[in-house]
Amino acid sequence: MPPDPLRTYHPWLPFVTLLRKEILRFWRVSSQTLLTPIITASLYLFVFGATLGNRLSVLEGFSYAQFVIPGLILMGVINNSFANCSSSLFMSRYLGGIVDLLVTPVSPPQFIMAYTLAAMLRGTLVGTVVWLISTLFASLPWQSPLLAILMALLSSFLFAQFGLVAAIFAHNFDTLSMYTNFLILPLIYLGGVFYPISILPAPWGGLSHLNPLFYLIDGFRHAIIGVGDTSYLIAFGVSGGMALGMFCWAAWLIGKGYRLRT
Amino acid sequence: MNALEIKDLKKSFGGVDAVKGINFTIQQGEIFGLLGPNGAGKSTTINMIAGVARIDSGSISAFGYDNRRDYRKTRQMLGVVHQEIVIDNFFTIDQALRLHSGYYGVKDDPAWRQLLIDQLGLRPHLGKVMLKLSGGLKRRFMIAKALIHKPRLLILDEPTAGVDVELRHSLWEFVRKINREGTTILLTTHYLEEAEEMCDRVAIMHHGELIAMEQTHELVRRLSNRQLRFWLDSPLQELPLALTEFRPKLKEDGRQLLLNLPAGESAGVLLNRVCELGLKIRDIETDQSGLEEVFLQLTGMKGSNHAP
Numbered sequence: 001m002p003p004d005p006l007r008t009y010h011p012w013l014p015f016v017t018l019l020r021k022e023i024l025r026f027w028r029v030s031s032q033t034l035l036t037p038i039i040t041a042s043l044y045l046f047v048f049g050a051t052l053g054n055r056l057s058v059l060e061g062f063s064y065a066q067f068v069i070p071g072l073i074l075m076g077v078i079n080n081s082f083a084n085c086s087s088s089l090f091m092s093r094y095l096g097g098i099v100d101l102l103v104t105p106v107s108p109p110q111f112i113m114a115y116t117l118a119a120m121l122r123g124t125l126v127g128t129v130v131w132l133i134s135t136l137f138a139s140l141p142w143q144s145p146l147l148a149i150l151m152a153l154l155s156s157f158l159f160a161q162f163g164l165v166a167a168i169f170a171h172n173f174d175t176l177s178m179y180t181n182f183l184i185l186p187l188i189y190l191g192g193v194f195y196p197i198s199i200l201p202a203p204w205g206g207l208s209h210l211n212p213l214f215y216l217i218d219g220f221r222h223a224i225i226g227v228g229d230t231s232y233l234i235a236f237g238v239s240g241g242m243a244l245g246m247f248c249w250a251a252w253l254i255g256k257g258y259r260l261r262t
Numbered sequence: 263m264n265a266l267e268i269k270d271l272k273k274s275f276g277g278v279d280a281v282k283g284i285n286f287t288i289q290q291g292e293i294f295g296l297l298g299p300n301g302a303g304k305s306t307t308i309n310m311i312a313g314v315a316r317i318d319s320g321s322i323s324a325f326g327y328d329n330r331r332d333y334r335k336t337r338q339m340l341g342v343v344h345q346e347i348v349i350d351n352f353f354t355i356d357q358a359l360r361l362h363s364g365y366y367g368v369k370d371d372p373a374w375r376q377l378l379i380d381q382l383g384l385r386p387h388l389g390k391v392m393l394k395l396s397g398g399l400k401r402r403f404m405i406a407k408a409l410i411h412k413p414r415l416l417i418l419d420e421p422t423a424g425v426d427v428e429l430r431h432s433l434w435e436f437v438r439k440i441n442r443e444g445t446t447i448l449l450t451t452h453y454l455e456e457a458e459e460m461c462d463r464v465a466i467m468h469h470g471e472l473i474a475m476e477q478t479h480e481l482v483r484r485l486s487n488r489q490l491r492f493w494l495d496s497p498l499q500e501l502p503l504a505l506t507e508f509r510p511k512l513k514e515d516g517r518q519l520l521l522n523l524p525a526g527e528s529a530g531v532l533l534n535r536v537c538e539l540g541l542k543i544r545d546i547e548t549d550q551s552g553l554e555e556v557f558l559q560l561t562g563m564k565g566s567n568h569a570p
Contacts, residue, residue: 009338009367017364025352096348100407103312103342104365105334262275262315 015110022118049137065138070221071193081123081156085163119160143226161246265446271320282470295457298467341413349392366411418449458553488523495542
């Protein structure tokens with residue numbers, strides 16, 4: 001008779017193992033998951049830092065490089081947090097590997113936590129490397145470093161949840177890339193990465209306040225350079241509310257096994 | 263306590279009933295076969311037991327634990343080998359086995375892992391990533407993966423589909439071995455002669471219902487056609503009327519008399535009837551159809567081109 005499996009059960013081990021597996025997964029293909037986004041961000045830094053950075057100024061008292069770098073860091077965080085969760089879960093669904101997890105005692109909260117933390121690790125790793133490279137082009141004042149870190153983590157968390165939701169709803173790889181190309185990318189570009197919303201003429205300035213990405217980018221930049229288009233309260237309030245809403249949606253879908261279990 | 267207890271289990275997909283309120287139990291230590299034609303509801307049932315498919319109504323408990331209320335405990339007790347090959351291409355066999363142990367909340371047991379690797383002939387391929395493995399090796403790996411947390415009930419859904427004869431033989435040997443050591447087995451297979459040889463009990467599913475369930479040999483004895491072949495000293499010119507009920511046939515110029523024994527009838531009765539006619543018997547042979555014949559009869563597929 002095999003030994004009683006319940007006696008050797010370690011309740012946290014399924015979570016730790018899934019987290020480890022998710023980290024190993026992106027680490028193994030780091031040329032795609034880490035190097036590529038870092039090179040892309042470095043090209044942006046080169047264009048806006050070394051070439052245009054010192055000739056342009058969109059905000060008084062700051063070089064363009066100082067203005068644009070926080071947005072580029074956050075863009076790396078957001079894109080990679082989303083990509084990690086969405087591609088990993090979608091591939092598991094698409095190739096059938098998800099079944100391997102569904103038959104194990106990994107609980108829905110453990111499932112969400114493991115996917116989210118791995119995505120946040122990848123997002124913050126890319127963001128950190130982008131920041132380190134950016135020091136070659138400009139030095140940032142880091143007015144409120146704790147708030148900046150908090151906003152980066154909040155953005156990463158929010159887009160990890162969005163990645164889970166997108167992976168559940170996606171029918172194929174094309175649908176998944178549509179989320180990135182037709183939703184996240186335009187919202188990032190129009191959310192104030194490259195210019196302050198305040199310089200836009202009406203009605204574009206007002207409309208930009210409807211872009212949820214604006215609050216993440218503005219809040220993060222505000223914490224770094226000390227100047228923002230909106231207050232910390234609004235930026236963190238809107239971002240926190242979106243993160244909570246997206247988390248509840250992802251948790252509900254995964255708890256229910258929506259499109260995961262038949 | 264039963265290894266598995268299924269009560270009034272139902273599941274439908276888009277209004278089509280895939281499983282229509284089935285009941286069965288599997289005792290600890292049994293090898294239980296769940297058989298049925300394609301689309302009978304076997305895999306749906308197994309998916310519900312494993313937690314891959316949601317249950318519409320009814321209940322499943324493994325070793326006394328309800329698979330919805332106590333899902334973590336239930337899943338600890340089960341090891342599942344899926345019909346489709348499910349692998350993670352990112353990892354090698356050794357890494358994947360360690361990860362799977364962890365998913366079940368069980369710390370890696372190197373001795374057990376090495377034993378599985380050796381028993382399933384995976385040692386020469388340990389460093390290979392899954393993508394590089396042949397179909398047979400992937401199947402073997404899936405069995406090792408299902409056993410890595412030492413489950414008490416191993417579920418094998420068509421584990422030998424598309425596997426060559428030699429590997430099939432060695433897999434069944436291994437299944438018998440772990441069963442002798444105390445692991446209960448639930449299996450589905452397309453190879454009915456294997457089910458007949460392996461299973462203590464079988465259940466036959468058809469259109470989402472259980473249409474038969476009993477000890478394998480009992481089912482075969484009760485439902486299969488048996489035929490007695492009498493070699494006679496002197497040839498018969500015509501069929502004896504007294505044996506009409508046994509659907510007699512003559513062969514070999516009347517030297518061979520074939521009689522069908524009705525299900526449940528003893529061969530002795532038939533032998534007495536033949537002797538009463540004064541026929542001199544030189545030799546007797548019995549032919550008995552097996553589980554495959556019973557299966558085809560029960561599912562109404564005899565004579566059709568459908569594979570079970």
